[in-house]
Amino acid sequence: MKITFKPSGIEYELNEALTLLETAERAGVLIDGSCAGKGTCGKCKVRILQGKMGQLTDAEETALTDWEKEEGYRLACCIKPESDLVILVPGIHGGSTRKKDMTILPDDFVIEKTVVKTALQIKKASLEYQKSDADRILEALREKDKSFAALKVEFHKSLLQKIPEILKEKDENITLVIRNGVALDAEPGDTQEACYGIAFDIGTTTVVGMLWDLDKGKIAEVAARTNPQSVFGSDVISRIHYSNASADHVKDMQEKISSCFNDILTEFEEKANIKRNQVYEVTVVGNTTMSHLFLGINPASLARAPFAPVFCKAVNVLAEELEIDVNPNANVHLLPNIAGHVGSDIVAVLMASRLKEKAGCNLAIDIGTNGEILFAKDGRIVACSTAAGPAFEGAAIYQGMRAAAGAIERVTIAEGCVQLSVIDNEEPVGICGSGLIDAIAQMLDNGILDKKGRIISAEAARKADISENLIERLYNDNEGGGFILYKREDGENIVLTQKDIREVQLAKGAIFAGIKIMMCELGVKPEELDSVILAGAFGNYIKKESALRIGLFPKVAPENVISIGNAAGAGACMALLSDKERRQAALFAEETEHIELASHPDFQMEFLKAMYFMK
């Protein structure tokens, strides 16, 4: 049987009885899914364009709307192809980094020359100058660069293997590459200017690579990809369960990330016109699960109390060992984790935000697939993690989606009108995190939603003199009804359901409760809070007033809510460009106090309180 995936046009010959999701995985086609094929999340919808499929499964009966059923939508995880098929995979625009997602390094950050490339003229050996090739290279280096005069430089074995070939070149001009006292490569001629490094930020959802021109000290290119592990679930817990099933799964997860890195590398080669062999240094950040999987370490212990990771400290590995196709001798530096659910991405946020150095009481929140919080006061830092994020990335939200084309990203309700701003100005197909927060804040301000999070009934709305235009948008069903944000001609309206609002309440309640417990731990009163720093793409797009309105964090003046962009990525860049920052990161990871919310006695009570929408 042949399966053709549209719009990519990828074809796959199938001999076994695999589900369409598994087939897509083998064919290298990414289909979104949060439940790792259990048939419960309903995210892996595909449309059958040609070919026949059997009856709908129970899971599909529940997950698909009538319209979807008519149009031939199925859940890829539920069905096995029975004939040749042509299927349409709905677009996942994950990884489209919008302009605002820039990597902003702190003003006081200083780039060090970590990788040194030096062009050298090597004196030929003679009976009077009978030194080894390596020693003549070192002598030339020391003559040219006095800073190496007293330093020990070791030659990597694979460089030694290469030297006889390189020194064959007529003029004996070579460029030596040195990192941390190890000569890791040499190239014929003068290639000093071609010196690159990459900082990777492995998000649960998106993997971002930042290519640095180490010679000029400038960022050269940024590229992103949907994390290919997504087919095994959109959240870390699904991926941990999948990984723990067999050692092969762990290996698979590891290889998926390496090949994602290599994809990004290919894009850099094309766009920035670089040679992958001239990437000499790599840094990596990610949450603790991503860090474990990146190294091929089973993260099972992160899914059960006491959530102890296998390792926290920074790890250095040769690129070759991880099959990352940069220079094989490039060092890959994975930044340290703080705890089981507070990873090196949060250490990177700490680095990029300069949170510890700020005067007063300051808070940093990184809402990605999880929500991690840092609180600093007088040089003391506490950290915690809340299972809050997925809602703001569209997971568990009925028509939730990532910040991609067709996502509602802004909602304004005024004078009975609902105004929407949609990414790429397309017809809305769903709602992303910033739109979700806006919608809820606006619904609260317009009286459509009460402080307990209940959508008002039409009758109550009329009593409260709410505009008929808005009342028309209210609808009822046996799941608690909802509010119509956009009416599509095909009748598939974009709505915010009562259930969606409950999800947001759970998420924001968890974050707020976490913050309260941290403030209590540090003895900070709510009015003492000086600033709230928002890290991550989410922070860039969120409307501060809306976030304040729904109570995502304690009240501060809107001007003290500061977005710092992809701070995790920025921290990874800082570690790429400075060993001092690397040492600082190690210190941060060690001294940050971790609070495990799950076992905190006050958490449950604070959580219940924080779910309300107080003015």
Add this chain to the structure above:
Amino acid sequence: MKITFKPSGIEYELNEALTLLETAERAGVLIDGSCAGKGTCGKCKVRILQGKMGQLTDAEETALTDWEKEEGYRLACCIKPESDLVILVPGIHGGSTRKKDMTILPDDFVIEKTVVKTALQIKKASLEYQKSDADRILEALREKDKSFAALKVEFHKSLLQKIPEILKEKDENITLVIRNGVALDAEPGDTQEACYGIAFDIGTTTVVGMLWDLDKGKIAEVAARTNPQSVFGSDVISRIHYSNASADHVKDMQEKISSCFNDILTEFEEKANIKRNQVYEVTVVGNTTMSHLFLGINPASLARAPFAPVFCKAVNVLAEELEIDVNPNANVHLLPNIAGHVGSDIVAVLMASRLKEKAGCNLAIDIGTNGEILFAKDGRIVACSTAAGPAFEGAAIYQGMRAAAGAIERVTIAEGCVQLSVIDNEEPVGICGSGLIDAIAQMLDNGILDKKGRIISAEAARKADISENLIERLYNDNEGGGFILYKREDGENIVLTQKDIREVQLAKGAIFAGIKIMMCELGVKPEELDSVILAGAFGNYIKKESALRIGLFPKVAPENVISIGNAAGAGACMALLSDKERRQAALFAEETEHIELASHPDFQMEFLKAMYFMK
């Protein structure tokens, strides 16, 4: 076609037109050869027991005696099988280490605890003790062994991958393996006592492995193999030429040594009942060519002036990278070389002989396949290499052979009688180095050989009143005749030819001339020489008086000629057991002054003078 090799019984199916030598190589059967298949050395004799072969080639007509031709001997490199064959490969007993070849470490040598294995009880993680596995292991280590309190310990990636599996064990008792601040492995339970290291000495002819029990600080087993590169030539120059022909050849040479190490490892597993995974450290010495090939580096530059090697300094590589099947994270330390033809084996001799520390003027000679010389005076050391060795290992000697069963190792001529001592008391089949030197010394003392190295004629012998028994042993042919050492019933007498004596003159002349030039360099007069240290197996078996008689080195009292056994191997062991000695080796390699005899203005003259046999 099927080729059966006797006595091993190995069978090989052949589809291509390969020479018998190439076939043997593929079948893993070692056939000796010095000329790398050029048909010039005549060493690769095999006997066809069954099957037909074509006409003798010109090379075979020259190389084989009439008796050999009758008995069906052929040169394996000259012929290609035309039918099924059963062939007999004459025994190469290379690698049979006799008892005397012991590894003797200097009296003042102190073993360090380089690899540390510590049994630990790991406290389970809890919500109150929420540390990572790695941090809990470190904490247990620091509690048990205070010396680690302030030390940084890094976990190797592959160990991190293993930890979740190891800590599953109920009792959480593990043994951690640490080397140089890197935790390289962990094992369930208490395995402190199983801690091994291997020192390898890669000789051109023989590879010796010495297994050390690092826990008890005792040598556990010694094993040796013929260097499997021998099929590509018995001397380094042949092997360099073969390697330089293609990158694959270099790789092949490298793999041959690794698989030889692995063979030795298998023997250790069986004999010493160890697990190869519990070998955590490896040191290696060898001449500069062997060192290059061991790392897969093309040694081409060593075969042409100015003989500059690719590298000299010590190199550290993970065992895994070289496919040596000890613990994959074991560090393999290759000791530093001094120059293109003075390798790490000579640095090891310097270490084991304590030459530099000795009072006065002292000389060390290592005669293996090459002859390297060290001369020390007042803390200054000079080194040189002479192309002298092969003669004493049997190469270029008509019936020369290595010190193996059937080799004449002692010769006494007294009162007209020739008394022989043969290894393993077998009927003589050839003569090895010590026998050769004895024979010449005795022939000189008995007037059969004159100081110019000419074997006396029967007439002249009669005039000089030499015993008729001895005169009977003189024979003539068109190659200068010779002296019969042993009369075999099959008529294939064991003889010493005039040509053999010329070979010895060339060899001993080169060594003596080298010594003279070094003494001149250091301003030492012959009578100032305090001792001559003989390193290598050869030194153990040589009769001091005979060596002095033929003028292998300047005159000293026989009691000042000291054999120190396999000093190269001993040095490798010292580096295995002590980082201090490793640092010392690095210093030795740097400060030793190398004299290139080939380009020395006085060498030719000294060489001509030194060929005489002066009393």
